[in-house]
Amino acid sequence: MIRNLSYLLFIFGLISSCANTSEKEQKNTSKKIENPTNKVLLSSEFEWEQLNPARGDQSPQAGTIWGDRNGTVPTGFLAKFVDGFSSPPHIHNVTYRAVVIKGFVHNDDPKAENMWMPIGSFWTQPVGEAHITSTKGEEVIAYVEIDNGPYLVKPIEEAFDSGERPVNIHASNVVWLNYEKTNWIDPDTKVQISFLWEGRDKLKGLFIKLPKGFSGEIKSDGDIFHAIVVSGQLKYNMRETEESKLLDAGSYFKSAGDAIHTVQNTLEHEVLIYLRTNGEIRIE
Structure with missing residues (x-):
């Protein structure tokens, strides 16, 4: 009997807690509507620049969305590639995550067979790990984000194992x-x-x-x-x-x-x- 009573009190407390949370959320929503911070940026409004200036005209293009790709803060940007692009083996100084928005992307070890990831695929590239990036499609665009910058490309001679492992999720496997x-x-x-x-x-x-x-x-x-x-x-x-x-x-x-x-x-x-x-x- 005591056990059942305790259980009922627990359930009542949980319901009361949820009710209080709901009231709090309603108050916060009203405040938010009065002081909105919502902002929108259209794809046509991006300013594009070279992602890797060292490669000159062969470099993909980058359009920063939020943050500062050349600074030390978290950043999100779009990377645009031409059809048939294939990078030389290289590493990055930071880990990044990415999502395919247009075209097809292959990102893996230099000797790996092509695994073309279509729109809606997600992958991660660990810091220090040697890899290549290849693309196909009339226009290929990926969203890339880093938790800290700057985002740099470095030679594979500087490769190292950070303990992180890459992730490649084909859109069909989400x-x-x-x-x-x-x-x-x-x-x-x-x-x-x-x-x-x-x-x-x-x-x-x-x-x-x-x-x-x-x-x-x-x-x-x-x-x-x-x-x-x-x-x-x-x-x-x-x-x-x-x-x-x-x-x-x-x-x-x-x-x-x-x-x-x-x-x-x-x-x-x-x-x-x-x-x-x-x-x-x-x-x-």
């Missing part, structure tokens, strides 16, 4: 979760999420798949929130100006703190988004 597996999704939305990585200070990276006809909100509470449209087209509504913008592949939206991102899938196929955040989200 594991998707629906509302039954995560409480970040409202059951009525048919949205799916895939958790890709988790780092220090609650940082995490994930894919969000918005189905055809989706119209709703992505609510977030993280101080860090960087979102990249990987495929499809997203209609983004700026709450403070009531202006709408169409975000195609490579476009970006962000916020800091409690925020609501009002979005709509305007096309006949799914929209895929890559998200980096240190908070939790709710899609409804």
